[in-house]
Amino acid sequence: MALERQQVTLEQFEAFLAQPENAERRFELIDGEIVEKMVTFKHGKIVTNIVGEFYIYLKANPIAEMAVEARHRADLFTDLLPDISVMLNGYAIPERGPVMRMPDLAVEVKSPDDRMKELRRKADYYLAHGTGIVWLVIPEKRLVTVLTADDEVFMTATDTLTGDPLLPGFTLPVADIFRGI
Secondary structure (H helix, E strand, O other), X not given: OEOXXXXXXXXXXXXXXXXXXXXXXXXXXXOOEEEEOOOOHHHHHHHHHHHHHHHHHHHHOOOEEEEXXXXXXXXXXXXXXXXXXXXXXXXXXXXXXXXXXXXXXEEEEOOOOOOHHHHHHHHHHHHHOOOOEXXXXXXHHOEEEEEOOOOEEEEOOOOEEEEOXXXXXXXXXHHHHOOOO
């Protein structure tokens, strides 16, 4: 849901976030436009299913850090909260404020109000700013689109995702993403 149509600077965005009425809400800045993230229980359940698998993998293979809705910023007009971000070890994780780069692997789960065009725009932004792999999870179709700089693959409930080459040996059956849904 877009809140404003005029282009907003990072300074204006940070002032907007600091307003008391916005304290419990989640917003992104996409190409200078403030956009509110509207999540549902179903959305949260899907994120939890994926996070659980990443947690198990990263506990056994401590090559990266993972976060849910951690703020990432790569330029002056975009500030994103990927549903899940995975950062390979070797990058400083700030105590406050956004990570000043995009994650190595980003996961976006489509919410009922999201439009595919907007999700794809975010995915393209991630890839253009250093993200190696983007997973777009589409609950209503039980589908995951895997995007890299060179490829786009559609994965269904009979397929298994991998984290290669970023997370060697990581696998996740697409059906497990939708477990309990």
